[in-house]
Amino acid sequence: MGMIEHTFESESDSTFELERAVEAVRHAVRALEPARLAGADAARLTAVAAEGERLLGAAKALLARRTDETRAWRGGRAASVEQWLAETSGCSEGAAREALVTAERVETLPETRDRLLDGRLSIGQAALVSAGAAVDPGAEAHLLRTATRSGMRGLRQEKERVVAAATDEEAAARRARRERHLRTWTNGPATHGTFSGPTEQVADLLDALEPLTRARFDEARRAGHKEPLEAYRFDALCTLVRQPGAGVATARRTKHIARVRVDLTALVRGRTEPGEVCEIPGVGPVPVAHAREVLSHGLLQLVITDGVDVRTVVSTTRHVPPPLKIAIAERDRTCKVRGCDCDRMLHRHHTEDFVRSQRTVYAELGNLCTRHHHLVHDEGYRIIDHHDGTWDLAAPDRAPPDTAAA
Ligand SMILES: [Zn+2]
Known part of the structure; x- marks a missing residue:
């Protein structure tokens, strides 16, 4: 009895501090009465809770990584460490895998790790920063800056740019082509779907829908309706199917011009290197070969940084x-x-x-x-x-x- 107590005491400062803190959090959460709070207090406490969530997310990821290293998750019914962490957390295995991979990656990224442990970066943000820095270590500082200024969507796009610039472009393009698909599954009266394909082809598709989507959006606003843009995009697709020439006719009227954002050095070289971009604005990275092909059609608006002093x-x-x-x-x-x-x-x-x-x-x-x-x-x-x-x-x-x- 005395021995056990002694062991507990000697390790308590570092090892059990987290347990005591979570116990304190539990009491605080139980005592919350959101309905009695003033709006400003509710907003402030939401930010406090969000910081706590970021901190505990970081702690969980780093501890799970250690659990994985020591194989301490074995012995139960879980078939993998991801499954164990997903069950322990009540999250998806995808989210669990992301946390584990991120914890591993930040071991070599001191600045990202520091912000993660300081509650300034969420594990989701750290996942994107570290995924970019994993293929281009020089991009870490830039991605961290993006994380403080943009939301998750902007950070994800920036990470995609970094990855695309540092990836073997031909292999990636072949994979995009090989993995192209349009899948649907029916759930009651609604049919869901996902698709994937080479970005330049998807951009063509979205381009054809754009004028019809905008027309639907304007029409709905005039009538005082507000639905998500995605809903109008679906309507646009249906219009295109019913009147096969609709998209083409509208596109011709507005004199369709392809836009590609590409670094001149990459265009000349024929592929991107870390720090360079070749992408269709608003859609995503494309191979430099695509930019060159569009260029040969003479329908391209080339955007070169600092080309004209606007x-x-x-x-x-x-x-x-x-x-x-x-x-x-x-x-x-x-x-x-x-x-x-x-x-x-x-x-x-x-x-x-x-x-x-x-x-x-x-x-x-x-x-x-x-x-x-x-x-x-x-x-x-x-x-x-x-x-x-x-x-x-x-x-x-x-x-x-x-x-x-x-
Ligand atoms: Zn805005």
Whole structure:
């Protein structure tokens, strides 16, 4: 008895601190009465809980990795460490595998590991950063910066860029072709599906749907309906099937031009190297061979970084000249609001009230998603420019209703 107590005491500081902390968390969670909290307190505590979740997620991943190394998970019914961790956590085996792989990868990435253990990075974010850094160690700092400025979607896209640039492009293209599929399964009255294929072909497909989707979206907004864009994209697909020429006709009217974003050095060399991109904007990485092929058709808008100094392009009307349009689309690939990754249906916004400045210039234009554009345009939100390419929005100070009436 005395011996056991002694062992417990001597190890307690480091080994059992986590157990005591979780016990304290359990008490705190039990004592919570969210319905009695003021909104601001609820918001603050949500952030506190999120930080706790990140910290415990990190602890879980690192401890599971040690459990895997020592094979201590064996002996129960689990057939693999992923299955054991999934059962222990109540998560999917995919999520368990991601945590284990991430814990292993951050062993050689001190900065990522440090942020993970500090509660600044979630295990999901660390998974993306470390997956990119695993193929291109030089990309770690850049991906960590992306993690602080973008949401998960933006970080995932950036990771995809890093991986694509560092991967054998021909082999990857062959695999994309080999693994192409369109699968469906029926569940009650709805049929679900997934598909995958070479990005340049999927981009063609999405391009054909884009004008029809936008038409459906505009039509619905006028009628006062709000459904997800994905719903209208489905409608667009049905329209295309019913009127086989519909997409082509619309595309011809709008003079379809293919866009590829590619580093000039990669275009000349014929493949990308770490740090370079070759992608269809808004869709994803494509082989340099595809860029060259599109180039040979003469229907390509090549976007070369710093090619034209667009900062000198000024228009004294609301009209946005084409070089400015491309430059804005390139600079603001997602909504400019910090943390918003939306890259679809973006609205070009004039920051300075055009009526006052009477000019359209690069620095005063920015892309906003539909929701943020609505806040600025209709709800009186102010734009705060961070001068690092991102904006924040500040809610208008509204006088309380009774003083406004007085
Ligand atoms: Zn937004």
